[in-house]
Amino acid sequence: MRAIETITGRVSVLNRDDVDTDQIIPKQFLKRVERTGFGEFLFYDWAKEPGWELPKNPILVAGRNFGCGSSREHAPWALEDYGFQAVIAPSFADIFKSNCTKIGLLAIAVSQEACAAIAQSGTAQVDLAGQEVRWDGGSEHFDIDPEIKHRLLNGLDDIALTLAQDDAISAFEASHERPGPVTTAL
Numbered sequence: 001m002r003a004i005e006t007i008t009g010r011v012s013v014l015n016r017d018d019v020d021t022d023q024i025i026p027k028q029f030l031k032r033v034e035r036t037g038f039g040e041f042l043f044y045d046w047a048k049e050p051g052w053e054l055p056k057n058p059i060l061v062a063g064r065n066f067g068c069g070s071s072r073e074h075a076p077w078a079l080e081d082y083g084f085q086a087v088i089a090p091s092f093a094d095i096f097k098s099n100c101t102k103i104g105l106l107a108i109a110v111s112q113e114a115c116a117a118i119a120q121s122g123t124a125q126v127d128l129a130g131q132e133v134r135w136d137g138g139s140e141h142f143d144i145d146p147e148i149k150h151r152l153l154n155g156l157d158d159i160a161l162t163l164a165q166d167d168a169i170s171a172f173e174a175s176h177e178r179p180g181p182v183t184t185a186l
Helices: 074-082 094-103 112-121 146-154 158-163 166-175
Strands: 006-014 059-062 086-089 106-109 123-127 132-135 138-141
Touching (some): 059 112, 086 123, 094 106, 112 123, 112 132
Parallel strands (some): 006 059, 086 106
């Protein structure tokens, strides 16, 4: 997982509330086990609508309750594979937000007014270290769990966190080794 400090760039706008994971990536595309190749199916059904356009930019601004619905790891995978590095919305489904942090996709909650201003601006900067989103004419602080912030700033996924404990794991295993098979008295 790549480390994140700031994400700067153009903004794509999805001005819809209650976007669920089945809309982000429909069920018929969930057959893969690897995390790549899902971007082409992002918002598959909506992409068929006349006038649909969702430019590939580093930042997506969306409506409230983004990522609701079923726990679908494929939804953050599809957003990341499409090219988004951050999603900004007034609110997120908890499991969706958690799935995002596990792959290094920032899910940042700011006020509805800030989302509208960012969308209007067309560009933004997400400063993870400073916990602030900035755009032409404004900025807003965002909250993030300190442990998640540490993981994202240092590019640590679950495996990297486990491997960082290699010495403690080895010491535990060595202290619990037994010679021969384990037997139980009858």
